[in-house]
Amino acid sequence: MKRVAILISGGGSNMVALVRDMTGDHPCRPVLVLSNRPDAGGLAKAAALGVPTAVVDHRPFGPNRAGFEAELARHLDAAGADLIAHAGFMRILTPGFVRRYQGRMLNIHPSLLPKYPGLHTHRRALEAGDAEAGCTVHEVTADLDAGPILGQARVPVLPGDTEETLAARVLVQEHRLYPAVMRRFALGNRERLDL
Numbered sequence: 001m002k003r004v005a006i007l008i009s010g011g012g013s014n015m016v017a018l019v020r021d022m023t024g025d026h027p028c029r030p031v032l033v034l035s036n037r038p039d040a041g042g043l044a045k046a047a048a049l050g051v052p053t054a055v056v057d058h059r060p061f062g063p064n065r066a067g068f069e070a071e072l073a074r075h076l077d078a079a080g081a082d083l084i085a086h087a088g089f090m091r092i093l094t095p096g097f098v099r100r101y102q103g104r105m106l107n108i109h110p111s112l113l114p115k116y117p118g119l120h121t122h123r124r125a126l127e128a129g130d131a132e133a134g135c136t137v138h139e140v141t142a143d144l145d146a147g148p149i150l151g152q153a154r155v156p157v158l159p160g161d162t163e164e165t166l167a168a169r170v171l172v173q174e175h176r177l178y179p180a181v182m183r184r185f186a187l188g189n190r191e192r193l194d195l
């Protein structure tokens with residue numbers, strides 16, 4: 001059984017989708033939900049699901065990234081995390097931290113990577129006039145949003161879409177894609193999954 005820590009910064013809907021999936025014959029169990037924001041809505045959701053939570057607020061560390069990451073690592077290691085799932089975790093990590101967990105850390109990103117790494121993915125897809133949008137689960141490497149792609153799900157961009165309507169349509173697919181990729185990844189399958 002793989003022990004999974006989930007990193008969040010916000011509402012945690014992807015975290016909830018992952019945790020709900022990790023029962024029965026699933027090869028993983030959630031051992032920790034960790035937020036860098038004390039006010040992240042996902043913390044209460046994790047607690048309600050019976051998953052231990054922790055907060056490592058990045059703000060007191062200021063520019064001291066190493067200090068913040070040492071504290072993150074302390075929690076991850078204390079929880080005995082085998083795999084780490086970024087689920088709306090909005091901090092960029094240093095290459096040193098990434099190396100420490102390389103091959104064991106996944107992220108979900110709300111675009112069809114390699115298109116639109118970084119922020120404002122839906123706005124950028126709309127501005128470009130794209131006919132489709134989607135989400136990607138990838139391995140976390142030192143290059144932002146550029147690690148090996150493990151899976152993607154696509155949705156159409158519809159006439160009249162706004163950032164909000166497109167984000168909502170993509171989010172539905174995120175909740176399907178991330179659990180599906182997590183199951184496969186935990187069993188050693190790194191082949192790309194297209195939903």
Ligand code: GAR
Pocket residue numbers: 008009010011012013014015042087088089090108109110118135171174
């Ligand atoms: C999700 O759309 C996720 O793909 C995105 O933040 C949202 C978090 O929602 N992640 C990123 O933009 C990472 N750069 P959630 O907290 O409800 O899962």
